[in-house]
Amino acid sequence: MSTDRIKNLKTELLSDNWYTLNKLTFDYLQSNGEWRSVTRECYDRGDGAVILLYNKVKQTVVLTKQLRIPTYVNGNKEGFLIEACAGMLDNDKPEDCIKKEVEEETGYRITNVEKVMEAYSSPGSVTEILHYFIGEYSDQMKVNEGGGAANETEDIEVLELAFNTAVNSIKTGEIKDIKTICLLQYAQINNIMQ
Ligand SMILES: Nc1nc2c(ncn2[C@@H]2O[C@H](COP(=O)(O)OP(=O)(O)O[C@H]3O[C@H](CO)[C@@H](O)[C@H](O)[C@@H]3O)[C@@H](O)[C@H]2O)c(=O)[nH]1
Numbered sequence: 313m314s315t316d317r318i319k320n321l322k323t324e325l326l327s328d329n330w331y332t333l334n335k336l337t338f339d340y341l342q343s344n345g346e347w348r349s350v351t352r353e354c355y356d357r358g359d360g361a362v363i364l365l366y367n368k369v370k371q372t373v374v375l376t377k378q379l380r381i382p383t384y385v386n387g388n389k390e391g392f393l394i395e396a397c398a399g400m401l402d403n404d405k406p407e408d409c410i411k412k413e414v415e416e417e418t419g420y421r422i423t424n425v426e427k428v429m430e431a432y433s434s435p436g437s438v439t440e441i442l443h444y445f446i447g448e449y450s451d452q453m454k455v456n457e458g459g460g461a462a463n464e465t466e467d468i469e470v471l472e473l474a475f476n477t478a479v480n481s482i483k484t485g486e487i488k489d490i491k492t493i494c495l496l497q498y499a500q501i502n503n504i505m506q
């Protein structure tokens with residue numbers, strides 16, 4: 313990883329308690345032609361995958377609701393967040409990861425998923441790139457209650473909402489998660505419910 317405008321990149325570990333926080337120091341060639349020394353903290357939690365589960369017949373989507381403590385300490389009163397099903401890749405390919413997460417978190421066993429985009433989640437400070445999928449679900453695909461993997465400490469509520477209600481919840485502020493907003497708007501723009 314090198315460009316003509318970055319040199320002498322040094323990485324200093326600040327924390328590897330759960331994920332990895334590094335302090336990066338480098339020389340940066342500014343647009344005005346001068347080199348400047350820059351320091352940035354950079355949090356590495358690995359990459360992730362997210363999916364919008366949708367049903368065209370019922371005009372519904374399946375979302376999850378769970379405690380997200382960072383939102384609790386930043387303005388989210390009860391601390392719970394409505395999100396599209398998502399998980400961290402660990403060592404899986406994005407497509408395998410997301411199918412596994414769907415079954416663990418929502419209880420649906422789906423076979424077909426479509427990748428629609430990938431995007432950095434918070435590029436000023438977090439390394440994560442997120443792989444975005446959509447996938448159709450039906451009642452017949454339900455194989456368990458969902459709620460999260462048994463060996464993890466997840467406590468996830470599964471929500472089945474009318475697509476229009478979900479989209480409207482962006483306006484009301486009830487849905488306030490960026491990956492979920494991206495997928496709901498992707499669905500709207502591309503008319504996937506039709
Ligand atoms: N002990 C401990 N456990 C943790 C910690 N951070 C996360 N975990 C556990 O690690 C697991 C992560 O669950 P996943 O379903 O794989 O990930 P996610 O939290 O849903 O992440 C998804 O959404 C994030 C937020 O948008 C994304 O950042 C991520 O890439 C992914 O898409 C959960 O059991 C969670 O409790 C921590 O600091 N300590």
Ligand SMILES: [Mg+2]
Pocket residue numbers: 397398399400413417
């Ligand atoms: Mg998850």
